[in-house]
Amino acid sequence: MTVLEVTGLDVHYGLRRQRRQALAGASLAVERGEVVGLIGETGSGKSTLARAVLGLVRPSAGRIVIDGEDVSGYGERQWRSLRRRGVVQYVFQDPLRSLDPDLSIADSLVEPLLIQGVPRAAAEAKARTFLAKVRLDEELLPRLPGELSGGQRQRVAVARALVTEPKLVILDEPVSALDAANRVQVLEILKDLRAAGIALVFISHDLGSVAGIADRIAVLYQGELVEVGSARDIVVTPQHPYTRLLISSAPTLSTASAGRAEREALRALLTA
Template identity: 45%
Template sequence: MSSAAAVGDSAVSAPVLELVDLTVRYPVGGGIAGRRHATVVHAVEQVSLTVGTGEIVALVGESGCGKSTLARTVAGIQQPAGGRVMLDGVSLAELRGAAATSHRRRIQLVHQDPYDALDPRLSVRSIVTEGLRIHRVPRAERDAAVRRALERAGLAPAGRVLDRLPHELSGGQRQRVAIAAAIALTPRLLVADEPVSMLDVSIRASVLRLFDELRRDGLGILFITHDLVSAAVLADRVAVMYLGRIVEEGPARRVLRQPEHPYTRALVSAVPRRDQISRTGPDLVSGEPPDAAAPPPGCAFSPRCPVAETRCSTAVPALRPVADGHRAACLRVGSPATRAG
């Protein structure tokens, strides 16, 4: 479990990132000239979440649950349909011109695939310099900034990789270059979207340690992953997402060892036994998640939930307190039946 979590809440200050009722919807289909009505995908629904300075928050869930859409929205690539993205207390939607550019620079995204994220025609020097050039960092300062970022990302001495092309690097080195390009701009927040999923198992641990080191330096990190083992090792807090909504959120150790929501329990039960992070019994669910373009009424998990009641198909549960800092969106929170297998 993360070192920051062991230190306690005092190690984490006011939120660097705050999401307030963030909602992202987008149309699909519609045909030529709009002759058919477009279908609206409910990708992210009323998500409220914070990431503190020097804190790692892991956002976990199955593929297609909305994690990557949320990451792109925080990074400014996708526009929200509602709610707010706030950085250091400032709503990004209210900023214009130079102020918007300055704040956007303080949020950097690390992509999932280091093979696609780096331009194969550019040297490492050019890749890391690109963001500095775009944000008009003085030319005289760029070389030192590039070297600092590469060495902070674990590629020391920087001179050994500066003139290499991406194909001359290992997968782990490529991802470190991508991280260096992000941190060269000295961001306040790093959004890491499945940053180790494409890496060989043998080098994942070293990249996870890098994120832990960046957190120790005061960087806030939103860590998107489907891997609960990585979340357990790295995160201070965990938020569990299902069909665009946060269904459970709290301290990583408590959420993963004492999950309250049936979906979280299913995810934990699916972890291979040799990596088991909870002593709870099997609680697997069957079937596929509903279509985000046609979400079911009530609790979105109710069609797959092993303990669903009639009321679950009509009422949308809000996040309710379970313990200090731990919340779950289930009508049966606190009920022994919630944990029925």
């Protein structure tokens, strides 16, 4: 079952002489329960692709099908209704943007459920379950986002994206702002999600963060998806010159092995 199908997507920003193309003919399909890593250097169009799939920017050409629903011609109202139904969720690049600074953690988690018509008591119970899923303590529930650490905030953002049990979650650089230990933990949480059958699009400029978790990797270069393949093929037998450059110049892959070492060290600590 295909959860997301993007075909020939063009996105432009600006008008007239300011007009710049941010995405050119991007095509990508994501299957149920699949983890797709979307990598590319800064400005390559990663967040733009995510924003297009959320209806936050309007493509100038192309087709977007979400969970079997062709949303290409949707207007603002239809997009809003789609987002409200919680089929697709987006964790923003900046963890502060994913959360309303004036809402307590409890309200942040409960709100999307109330919008869906879940009764308050059930919503609160579910919020607690999802907080536990991202390994946060219930004592954080009454706090505001500003009263959490960056890592805690990012985990709350992940929990909020999941609480509606979406088909697809797009995570825009979910671990870049985190220190090594938090990065490891968030990556572990994302692996659990895959087990739960939620499709993930994991955006990163760092191949190392993506390689260990993605089934497939899509490489974006100057607005074009230049290569899509299994994570293994991308790392071992990259085809496109840009992908080769990414891999050969990769502090990223040493990060990948460092990531593994961190994970192992952490596991050893936890089981000791």
